[in-house]
Amino acid sequence: MSVAVEKPNRRQPMLKKVRGFIRWVLSKTFVRKILHVLDMAGGVAIRTRVGAHIVGTLIPGSRPVLCSDCFSDHGLALDAARIGILNTLPCPNCGAQNSKKLTLYLLEVLASQFFVRGSVIRARYGSAPFVQFNKQHYRKNSFDALPSLRRDAELIGEKARFGFFEYGPRLWMIGYVTPLEELQDPQRRDPVIKRILKEYPQRTWSATHTLYRLRANPSTPSNPGEYDSPPDQFLGQGRLDSLELPIMYCSQDIEGCVHECRVTVEDELYLAALKPVRELRLLDLTELLAEEHVTEFESLDMAVHMLFYAAEHSYPISRAIAVAARDSGFDGLIYPSYFSQVRSEEMPFETVYGISVRRFPKAAQYAQSGVFPNVALFGRPLHDGIVGVTCINRLILRKERYDIGFGPVKPLPGNWNRPWR
Ligand SMILES: [Zn+2]
Numbered sequence: 054m055s056v057a058v059e060k061p062n063r064r065q066p067m068l069k070k071v072r073g074f075i076r077w078v079l080s081k082t083f084v085r086k087i088l089h090v091l092d093m094a095g096g097v098a099i100r101t102r103v104g105a106h107i108v109g110t111l112i113p114g115s116r117p118v119l120c121s122d123c124f125s126d127h128g129l130a131l132d133a134a135r136i137g138i139l140n141t142l143p144c145p146n147c148g149a150q151n152s153k154k155l156t157l158y159l160l161e162v163l164a165s166q167f168f169v170r171g172s173v174i175r176a177r178y179g180s181a182p183f184v185q186f187n188k189q190h191y192r193k194n195s196f197d198a199l200p201s202l203r204r205d206a207e208l209i210g211e212k213a214r215f216g217f218f219e220y221g222p223r224l225w226m227i228g229y230v231t232p233l234e235e236l237q238d239p240q241r242r243d244p245v246i247k248r249i250l251k252e253y254p255q256r257t258w259s260a261t262h263t264l265y266r267l268r269a270n271p272s273t274p275s276n277p278g279e280y281d282s283p284p285d286q287f288l289g290q291g292r293l294d295s296l297e298l299p300i301m302y303c304s305q306d307i308e309g310c311v312h313e314c315r316v317t318v319e320d321e322l323y324l325a326a327l328k329p330v331r332e333l334r335l336l337d338l339t340e341l342l343a344e345e346h347v348t349e350f351e352s353l354d355m356a357v358h359m360l361f362y363a364a365e366h367s368y369p370i371s372r373a374i375a376v377a378a379r380d381s382g383f384d385g386l387i388y389p390s391y392f393s394q395v396r397s398e399e400m401p402f403e404t405v406y407g408i409s410v411r412r413f414p415k416a417a418q419y420a421q422s423g424v425f426p427n428v429a430l431f432g433r434p435l436h437d438g439i440v441g442v443t444c445i446n447r448l449i450l451r452k453e454r455y456d457i458g459f460g461p462v463k464p465l466p467g468n469w470n471r472p473w474r
Contacts, residue, residue, distance in 0.1 A: 117154030120144035128459025171460020178228030190216025225349035233356035267310035
């Protein structure tokens with residue numbers, strides 16, 4: 054999210070000290086507990102007329118500025134109802150009593166989720182939002198919204214004192230990353246793959262690790278052989294398998310298996326629990342590489358991260374990495390699940406001031422938390438006796454839940470090149 058850059062002034066050293074002191078106080082566990090209790094008490098109080106007035110007087114920031122009834126765009130109103138809170142104070146804009154209320158803070162959350170997160174468009178590699186907002190564009194909205202949204206965008210901007218604009222992404226965000234460009238060119242691919250094998254860490258997994266393998270519609274579910282890599286005639290369809298190298302796709306996480314298998318309610322599903330028979334040597338591509346003095350444009354970390362979040366056009370590259378890893382003596386890969394993009398709530402390729410959050414040492418853990426690992430074992434590990442089936446169960450999909458948000462419509466035609474649905 055873009056934020057106005059503060060001008061330096063003489064008060065800044067003092068301000069810095071005050072902010073440092075506040076941060077120190079807030080870092081104390083008992084202070085955080087007291088604030089949490091006060092926050093909960095405030096949350097209950099604002100549901101009563103008197104409580105809402107008292108809290109609103111003591112903490113002006115808790116007063117609503119807009120509400121979910123203020124908007125004419127349907128998706129924006131639904132997002133506002135999801136993000137907004139109950140507060141018995143009437144909406145100062147439309148006067149509604151029973152709608153979900155938005156404080157200044159929540160208004161910024163709504164703008165960020167609807168306009169920025171909601172405008173993210175996938176490129177061949179990477180993705181970027183086409184709308185951003187900041188204080189510098191206050192009263193200078195330049196985003197060409199549909200008529201249903203135009204007035205709402207102006208209303209939000211006026212209350213929060215920022216403006217929306219069409220965002221031209223930094224080129225690395227849409228895949229202009231040198232190692233990734235080299236990987237796409239078969240003539241220049243090999244040296245980058247050599248670096249991947251050398252720079253990513255190795256993991257050794259023993260029999261204490263459990264892996265899961267999901268099968269849809271196996272002919273004999275009780276037969277452990279059904280859970281091995283697919284027969285030859287089905288090879289070359291997935292991210293890592295090829296005629297040259299069968300792959301057993303599995304995961305330490307059952308939900309991950311369900312996502313990867315792209316199952317429907319019509320499928321008969323069976324899950325095998327597996328254990329390594331001997332130590333497995335795996336190349337871990339989910340690790341965030343610490344690269345010093347390297348920008349996103351030259352980052353191997355960003356190249357690999359984008360590769361596993363790309364669709365089928367990227368498969369020849371990931372298959373070449375798998376073959377090279379097998380040739381170097383690895384038993385398999387740990388790699389980021391493509392579905393990490395919908396399983397975590399984080400924005401794909403999130404940036405702060407146009408810099409990837411993966412580049413900030415302290416944010417690395419946060420970036421890593423949005424990655425769900427999968428495991429690919431090379432060859433036919435059950436047939437070869439590298440892993441063994443310890444248990445087979447039927448798997449029932451009891452409930453599927455979608456977490457839905459909305460976004461604006463891009464005014465120009467997109468060149469999606471995807472099937473009509
Ligand atoms: Zn309202």
